[in-house]
Amino acid sequence: MGEHTVKAYGEALAELSNAVARMGGIVEQQVADAISGVVRRDTSLAQAVVAKDIRADDAHRDIEKRATRILALRQPLANDLREVIAAFKAAGELERVGDLAKSVSKRTLVLNQSDPIQITRSIERMGRIAQELLKDVLDAYTQRDVAKALAVWHRDEELDAYYTSLFRELLTYMMEDARTITPCAHLLFVAKNIERIGDHCTNVAEIVHYLITGEEIGRDRPKSDESTTPES
């Protein structure tokens, strides 16, 4: 594709895309820290995640401002329009991922006040998958890689399946020993938050797919979360 006749326009679009990539990096770090915080029972790390959420929020606002400015000044069309819409929407999804990382860390702070529960191993596994999904979908965005985006979109099922089995596992724990109910409930929310991070990665994958192809991915990905918990 050729250069924009108006150079500043091309530069503004490139900067917008870079801003999304940068925000992705911030959120990736937040998720990584939130997961190790909960797995390693690291209170100061969890506190840092809560404190640093504002950075993701600022990055989100910055992207919205840039996108709005391009819309107002350039009236982008075709792939440029998709570029701006994608950045705007992806930033929103990433902001939610940042919020979920913060929620995980807030739960961590509470969890760390009671005895450790064996089940954190499953959380670790879920956390690893969520991080991989996030990394892959951000790579798909920066590399404009539609195959990678589709892979993320399909792989989210894995996370849903883990969540369902972890949900069952936690139920058994709580039934065995009523004293674990409080930490188990918190852990359940942690798992749900991680599962939701996967959902947002799926949304970003759909955005990347639209950005590159101009088409939506078929709407009917099988949902395998059978725990039927209400949304947390």
Added chain:
Amino acid sequence: MAEERAMHSLSMAAPTVTSAQTGALVDTATKVRARDVNVFYGDKQALHDISIDIPDRAVTAFIGPSGCGKTTFLRCINRMNDLIPGCRVKGSIEIEGADAYGKTVDPVVLRARVGMVFQKPNPFPKSIYENVAYGPRIHAMAKSKAELDVIVEQSLRRAGLWDEVKDRLNQTGTGLSGGQQQRLVIARAVAVNPDIILMDEPCSALDPIATAKIEELIDELRANYTIIIVTHSMAQAARVSQKTAFFHMGRLVETGATEEIFTNPRDTRTQDYITGRFG
């Protein structure tokens, strides 16, 4: 002139043209059907193998860089090219299935069915009334002055100009503002009951408010007419049209639903043009 024109209807042995190539909209009837239209100015070929279906009661936008042949193609539809010395048109253009270049077709009658609005408003240096009454008069559409009055009023109403000029119908048309003049020209085109209205950059000499009024008018007119508009404003094409055709260097590169063309064009040349890039 007539001998030079080697127009032949290809409807018998029409080459297979898929709807993807011509951008046929499935849910609207085709008003104008062009197949393999080639136009020459002397030795110079201005259009190459243009095939397109223009839907009825819809606005079709022609976009593309200057000199790509948009005006030339518009002029094929109402046979204005007949008037240009050295211009030859080959291929077939059918309006409602009838060959526009058939032996029995009277170009004057055809041009009444296919009205045209140009870039610069060009009212006659006569009164507002006479500007609109001119066409109906030469086509003997009114039996009396009273009937003519009705046609003039209706046409001015359709062009959204009646309320602004009803008290000064005898003043000269050239005394109106640019936007009003352009609506007067549209009223003049509408007065002879055309099916098709061709507009060649109708807003390029107008300010944003006058432009907005014309765009609104186009949107109203599309309920009753087939409209083709040439425009250099991508935003305008996106706003007023349902179908868009992109011309480039005398060829029709891409046609499709306007929304599709402006969000997801298939051809990189279309994409480069509408996004303001040089390929």
